[in-house]
Amino acid sequence: MKQWQKIIVTKNQTLLETMKIIDDSSLQFAVVVDENQRLLGTVTDGDIRRGILRGEGLEVPISLIMNPNPIIAKSGQKPYIYKRFMKLKMLKQLPIIDDSNKIIDILFMDKLESILNKNTVILMLGGLGTRLRPLTNDTPKPMLRVGNRTILEIIIDGFKQYGYTNFIFSVNYKKEVIQNYFQNGEAFDVTIEYVEEDKRMGTAGALSLIKNRPTQPFFVMNGDLLTQINFDQLMDFHLEHESIATMCVREYEYQIPYGVIETDGTDLVTIKEKPIQRSFVNAGIYVLSPDVFDYIPTDEFYDMPTLFEQLIEKEKKTSVFPIHEYWLDIGRMEDFNKANNEFKELLI
Template identity: 70%
Template sequence: MKNWKSILVLSSQSLLETMQIIDSSSLQFAIVIDEENRLLGTVTDGDIRRGILRGESLESPIIHIMNSDPIIATEQDTKKYCHKLMQSKKLKQLPIVNKQKQVIDVLFKDYQVTPINDNTVILMVGGLGTRLRPLTDTIPKPMLKVGDKPILETIIESFKKCGYTNFILSVNYKKEMIQNYFQDGSAFGVIITYIEENKRMGTAGALSLLPERPTKPIFVMNGDLLTQVHFEQLMEFHLEHKAVATMCVREYEYQIPYGVIETNGANLVSIKEKPVHKSFVNAGIYVLNPEAFDYIPQDEFYDMPTLFEKLMAQENVTAAFPIREYWLDIGRMDDFERANKEYNM
């Protein structure tokens, strides 16, 4: 029996507080109430990420981004009706309210603790890792150890925790070290096959080497990232937005070290002292539908941003999934040292 009372959130609570409640409950859902326990709305992980994309602060009250018109049932409705409603509307949760609209129960769709998902995960692990020399003179970057295991093993384990066990590794530099370590994946409880890049192909170009076109959405991820992104949430976000391609993004901020001047002609209008600018940048994790492969040329260098630009130019639906979890690109020596100090699955 799930403790639905643990996912009740007051309308005055912040996005950050709600995120923590959603993550700690593992139910990926929260119900917003007033002081009298009356239902005001609901919030999902996707609602929070969309709010972040719109520029909402983590300190904003959750009422700013909640769904204020959720599907609900009443105490007069039968269990049979409620289950039919959940099935027809494809709901994972259904709040039950009394005549005063107070929450008295929540029904949840039954699911496995660790679902089995057959979407393929393609990991790009063929890079030279030149910025990490001399460490990468003798070992490929994905095989560098963070903690007591290679970066690539940690990535595979994080997908496996979300139920994804089908992997294709795109290899090149010192490929034998990767293939000898992971082999067919059976020792790690997964299935691993390999494609080999004989030249630089780019993140998207390497996908043209796949022996057959996928029939379901696939993950594509750089093999030098450490993250605690919940990949099932990413896939749900992608499907919910009916996107052909989804790019994970993260917020990047930088401070201009000078006073920024705004003028109107020759007149000084304002001075902003050392302002901080925020932008979303590519995080190196993607979900692609099979139809995205129609835009990938055969046996050519083709990077993922180029693919997204092509998809957008052809008016395909593309989505941005903001990462709010831990994320680190191990591109330089100080990144590698930082990862070994702070990363802990």
């Protein structure tokens, strides 16, 4: 018997019987069905308390206490669809019914989270940080501090708040600083494995060094980014579009400091004075499906844009995920100073 089947009660069972079933199950929830297992309503601890406050006795049928119009969902959807719906409605549990209103499952958010958020996060941490010297003479860039925390700690916390706790660190320059600080991740309530690059491999080439390859879609992110992106929404987007690879993009705008001339042959058509141009740029955050490993060469330099170009050439489904949340690439000294002014305030 599945756990949710233990919390099924019939409409004629008493309030007292239902209370005992709820207490014994530890799920704080019960569903009321008819003789054909069709859903009639649900019962929560709150429903019981409201019934008692109304003066209902413990021997009344539960049909007088239950919520006859609970939020439900039809069967046949993928788990991440249910998860997104439950978050939207702020539900702890969700009965799943078929076309005849027969209950076939009950989803619980805490268990759904534990199932869905086993996706691995791979962080690329091997860069030299040349443009940030002398700060990076003895310290790898991801270990520089913004406020009182390292960039890498902030990135980890960003994933942790959405339940992603399985990390692989791809390290090279000053790798011992990172490894000594984070070790296996236990002190940070995460698990960390390490991939060591003994030469520059690129953001995609380093993936070929992973021995225990992820079997579910996984994140790849540069280790010098600060962002407040919703990683759940990113993963949902990737799954919903059934892509082999998804690239996060940012809108970048720049102003041409001159009047731009449009012509038709030798005819002057228009003059646009110092126009603003807008383009999408690579934000350094990706979700990849395990099939991408088939397209990554072994033990050679291979960058992520090159991987995407190959996937497009092979007519594989690739997607872009526009991000509008805070995002900052800490590549230069002015970016680092900006982070210590802007992002530190966002963390307060």
